[in-house]
Amino acid sequence: AITIVISVALSGFVALTLTPAMCALLLKHTPPPQKGIFKYLNRFFAWFNRGFDRFTVGFGEVVVQMIKRMTVAFGILAVLIAALLYLFHAIPTSFVPNEDQGYLMAALIMPDAASLKRTSQTADQIDKIFAKQPAVADRTVVNGYSLLDSQYKPNASTFFITLKDFKERYSSMSRAKKENAGAIARAVHAEASGIDTGIFIPIAPPSIPGIGTTGGFEFWIQDKGSGDPARLNELAQQFLEKARTRPELTGLNSTFRAASQQLRADVDRSKAMLLNVPVSDVYSALQAQFGSIVVSQFNQYSRVWNVTLQSDAPYRRGPEDITKLYTRSNSDEMVPLSAVVTTKYVTGPDLMSRFNGFPAAQITGSAASGRSSGEAIKAMEEVAAQVLPQGYSFAWSGLAYQEKQSGGTSSSAFIFGLIIVFLILAAQFESWVMPGSVMTAVPFGILGALFFNWVRGLENDVYFQIGLLVLIGLGAKNAVLRVAFAADLRKQGLSIMDATIQAGEQRLRPIIMTSLAFIFGVLPLAIATGAGANARHSIGTGIIGGMIGETTLAMLYVPLFFYIFDRWAEKSAKKSGASPSKKGAPEAVEGTKPADGGAPEEEGG
Structure with missing residues (x-):
């Protein structure tokens, strides 16, 4: 948030001060050179301009047809809104994406009566499997320590694996697919599954350092009644048996033993x-x-x-x-x-853990491949509702707890952003009606962002939601270019239809130019590799999809809503005996242009 605010403030200062000065110095009319390669470039530019002019005229005709056939336009709009709601429910939610952080962790759980010597022998076998991986740089094995519950046990071992530098592992796409942290964990787990003396569990580091011990989720079954360890262990095993049948979950395990x-x-x-x-x-x-x-x-x-x-x-x-x-x-x-x-x-029980003051059994796990943390949390809570009797409850810790706590903050921030933008636009247009046509561009940006994220199989996480907040400002900015110019044309005496069409046609080129510039600017985020790549994919893909939605669908619907809102404002003004949009200018006949051609003395964008 701080980065975006500072960058936008700096950009606004440059646009208001340095950019006009540079325009005065650079935008001078000089005849284009006609020699050499410039001759062919001039021909290409002339051909491109003729084609874009034809596209602009066609765009104006489409806007006219949408205004004349509002029923069809609103029917299509209803389908788009239905698609928007469907994508919101279809895209899985999560807190922050799991990243390749340059290291891995793993746990070895031996039978309860296993000695430290036996545990060390099995840990050595797994250590040799890690040593064969070309992406592994250093290995550390701590025998007698359980990472899952932070206890010292003779039947537990913990592995800390440091991977080679990102530049080396991600030097090519083929190496990146084989030597990323997830691929290494899956490869070692597949080979270690042949070791039957203990249970090997690869563990991803927490997405946010300091929040939780491991990646995935930490789920607690709390005994609020009798406090019988045997009964708690029985329920924990029943819970694990039921949860392992859910396709959303994987890597489920509990270190609680009552026998x-x-x-x-x-x-x-x-x-x-x-x-x-x-x-x-x-x-x-x-x-x-x-x-x-x-x-x-x-x-x-x-x-x-x-x-x-x-x-x-x-x-x-x-x-x-x-x-x-x-x-x-x-x-x-x-x-x-x-x-x-x-x-x-x-x-x-070898260890009687307590959570929130109650005897509790911890269950760790993670979302299955292709599933999000939000789906995993929902699945665990559904299993808890089926298995846990009266007197027992559940609670979350680590990243899952933070995800549950922050579930409503993003929607609050989004709504607050919409309100702020609306109030600023209301002050600019001195109207409570005109900002409505500007704000109609936002849903199309959200639809584009959701669609692109859905196509790429990404999740609705914190970084994607940051992109949605950015799209509010970007969508409003493009819509303001059209609506403000159309409002100025109305003040010059043009009819609502002519002002709507001319504003759309004359502002089409700068809107497409700025949108393409921004899309190509964030394209590296969408195709990033290495450290933090998943977070960049979320924000980059969402912004690109949103800008495409705002530059295509919103370009057609914003003029339609301007036409509707301005007619409403005009009728309301006539009833009150004044017409604020025209400021005393002579009324123009619908579908005609004023004598001066309709171009305002000053452009309002």
């Missing part, structure tokens, strides 16, 4: 009191030997280092190792832990 094997250690507090053993010392001994505990600190190399105590791996492999531990009682005797501690295997 993980656990070793439960029960401390007999009564016996500990009889043996004069502090219960806190029992827990400290268990933590120090089987977990870890910080017992001291020391200074070295200008840093403070922690001294962490833990038994070596061979001495903490099984429950029987507890019988080898002793703790000191208050009577200064060594008491075996087996005297006060009993162990047994139980099942339970």
